[in-house]
Amino acid sequence: MSRNILRRFVSKWKSYRYRFVPWIALNLKDRSIRAVPTGSSDKIITDQTVEETLLKLFAALNKIPQNGTGLNSATSLDVMMKVMGFKVERATSQVGGTGVYVTDGMVPKGTVLAMYPGAIYFPYEPILLQSISNPFIFRCIDGILIDGNDKRLSKVVYRSCSKRDRLGPYMTCDVSWLTSHLDNPIALGQYVNNHSKKFGANVAYQEYNVTEDFPLHLMKYIPNVRYSPPSIHEGSESRVIRTVVLVSTRDIKAGEEVFSTYFTMVY
CATH class of the missing domain: 1.20.5 (Single alpha-helices involved in coiled-coils or other helix-helix interfaces)
Known part of the structure; x- marks a missing residue:
């Protein structure tokens, strides 16, 4: 025992x-680390490229008739293959536990292939209880934290915040990543494992802010929500949502597992 x-x-x-x-x-x-100079925007591709990719995928997903319970995984993956030319899915990792693989097609270098889902915490917000035994806390360069855990207290907190921020008939975030059936097929970045000497990194994290100009009817595919409600004093910033996308650093073929670099040093 x-x-x-x-x-x-x-x-x-x-x-x-x-x-x-x-x-x-x-x-x-x-450890191998990814170095970012002080003051650098840490961008592998432009924000415009990230936005165009998300809009293209989300618009295609939004055209698929839904039965009230969202899209099924097979349908969303088919849309992903048609729009992006590849599929990514969760499976048993080569290093143990769960990992992410390119299961069809090919991911060109400089392509968004996943998003890091979860509740967003500013540095002054409480996250102690949620962080206990939680390996899915992602720290952004500016100190913002994203809790990508889809179980226990983290799951409860995310669901609660998603209902709070709903605008009439419009959902302002994706909740399907908390289940095994993803409406947004790229909302699985929290399961990408750290690289090693045997398995080199083929993606890197990139921060991207979803601004108030993002189409409201497509916000339901953004897998992130703020822990605290937006303040009325934020003005136009009230709808800004921090997200993190995973961008390929080389071509990735079908059958390859996706590995990232957990260590990023800001000098």
Whole structure:
């Protein structure tokens, strides 16, 4: 019994350690990192390219008749293949646990292939309880956190915030990523594993702000929501939503697993 408990602990630690700051600091010398100069926008592709990709995919998804429970995974993947020329799906990783693979087509270099879903927390907002044993906390360069956990308290918080921000008949975020049936087929970036010496990184994270100009009827495919409601003092910034997309750093063929670089240093 004790051995099983120890195995479970070791398994969780191997995943969680990449989010544990003291461990990262002690092990940076042994890790490959992605360096970003101070003040850099850290953009691999332009915001316009990211927006055009999302609008094209979301508009195509929005044309598919829905039965009241959203799209099924097969349908959304078919749309993805038609619009983007490839499919990405979750499967058992080569390094253990869950990973993300290109299952059909080919991803050209400099292409958005996934989004990092989750609730958005500003540095001053409480996230302690949600972060316990949670390996899916993503930290943006400016300190904003995205909780990509689709289970337990994180799931409850996200669902609650999604209902709060609904505007009449319009959903302002995607909730299907909390299930196994994705309306937005690229909302699975939290399951991309860290690269290693054996498996090199083929994608990198890029921050992108969804602005107030983004079509309201397509917001239902954005897999992010703010933890706190927008303030009336924010004006035009009230509909700005922080998202993180994963962009390919080389061509990725069908059958390849997607790996990222968890370590990004800002100098």
